[in-house]
Ligand SMILES: [Zn+2]
């Protein structure tokens with residue numbers, strides 16, 4: 426599982442970085458834009474791959490129409506101006522309707538070899554209820570599969586009358602996805618989205634127990650986590666979440682959890698939430714020889730990718746013999762970059778130093794959303810090396826693992842306007858995350 430071992434030189438040339446976003450929404454579900462617009466915007470912005478991950482639906486029904494209801498006039502006029510070949514009709518009540526383009530139509534229209542690939546995607550969206558009154562949001566992206574999971578149509582999953590614990594609930598979806606994709610000859614990517622939304626709904630200990638989940642969103646641009654005053658400021662951010670899951674996994678010999686960046690955009694035009702949920706803030710940078718769903722999935726399974734929030738690495742290498750992680754970021758005028766290396770120590774304690782019960786603010790129901798967050802000692806997610814560039818200079822840094830390190834990962838930072846402003850994200854800086862290596 427090392428990049429230098431897998432360095433991919435093929436007849437098509439050296440592997441290169443491809444920029445993409447696997448999480449965004451359109452009028453196929455609750456996104457506020459037509460799918461052509463969304464694809465065109467990302468492609469024009471220089472993205473190489475995109476997944477339209479609408480909730481519990483895959484875009485394969487050629488007879489889906491949406492009506493120009495009150496409030497949608499601007500969406501329709503923008504869309505019809507940009508795409509004059511769009512199909513419209515007048516509905517039974519006299520309202521104009523527009524047909525939603527399918528995945529196949531969008532791929533035919535926008536895909537370009539070595540430039541842009543639309544990947545099939547959907548977001549399996551569950552609200553799981555337990556008999557103690559608690560409910561948890563569980564949202565899982567499935568990429569590279571051209572049909573929704575059969576269980577999407579079965580309500581018993583969500584009702585959860587047997588009180589299936591969250592790890593098993595998520596594992597069932599991961600196993601179903603793998604079997605369903607295999608039966609169709611497809612290579613699925615399964616990821617757990619925004620675990621902290623909406624109210625610390627999935628704890629890192631849950632993901633520690635589900636090795637079937639290889640990927641989660643370490644950075645999600647579209648969700649906002651309300652502040653929990655009970656939590657210490659540095660006690661439980663997304664990096665700490667990730668390290669708790671991976672410390673437990675590494676100790677048990679399970680595959681490490683990898684982190685993605687995803688826009689999760691629902692609103693594209695700056696209304697009504699201000700700039701908070703706009704696109705192009707969180708993405709994933711994958712290094713592969715070819716731009717197609719299988720090549721990208723295989724690179725991600727090797728850990729050859731980065732999660733990005735406004736900043737991209739130039740290079741990431743892990744030498745498995747010397748157990749050295751090397752990270753480089755290119756020069757940018759006047760910018761000062763920091764590269765931080767994090768590890769978890771082999772002797773970390775699985776007993777939390779503190780357990781904090783957090784209660785939601787007034788807009789949520791208590792005890793439906795009451796949660797307990799475990800705080801561990803600093804042998805989990807310890808920062809072990811920090812390097813800073815001079816203004817405007819490139820930066821390259823390495824860390825060689827100690828025998829008592831379970832894994833190492835790195836984070837590149839640059840002071841800047843915060844992009845993803847959700848409470849748990851790093852504030853006031855642009856960030857890129859490498860994957861953990863061991
Ligand atoms: Zn979601």
Ligand SMILES: [Zn+2]
Nearest residue numbers: 448450548689
């Ligand atoms: Zn979403």
